[in-house]
Amino acid sequence: xxxxxxxxxxxxxDDATGEVTELRHFxxxxxxxxxxxxEKQVKLIKEQEDILKKRILEEMERKxxxxxxxxxxxxxxxxxxxRETFDSKKFKQDHQDLYDEYVSMxxxxxxxxxxVY
Numbered sequence: 001x002x003x004x005x006x007x008x009x010x011x012x013x014d015d016a017t018g019e020v021t022e023l024r025h026f027x028x029x030x031x032x033x034x035x036x037x038x039e040k041q042v043k044l045i046k047e048q049e050d051i052l053k054k055r056i057l058e059e060m061e062r063k064x065x066x067x068x069x070x071x072x073x074x075x076x077x078x079x080x081x082x083r084e085t086f087d088s089k090k091f092k093q094d095h096q097d098l099y100d101e102y103v104s105m106x107x108x109x110x111x112x113x114x115x116v117y
Contacts, residue, residue, distance in 0.1 A: 005031045035114060
């Protein structure tokens, strides 16, 4: 019994060399269905969470509440502020030599990105 979640199908082979010129990879239907359903549930829960957070924020602002505590959670009000940002893209265009001197590379572990249609 094969437990692979991904099936690879060879679509084209060069007749002259026998070299594979096109591979297609397919995700197992059940796995695809589960991921799609999980992503839908996560999106719905996130939307519900955002609505609830917005209502709490509005009420905390209206009642001038800085902190809410219960036995299960703590909600702190964060006042609006201005954030200082650095336009690295523009700096790189204007000062390539300085940019190269200060930029560093950081390893990023592998991951997958899922887009639900």
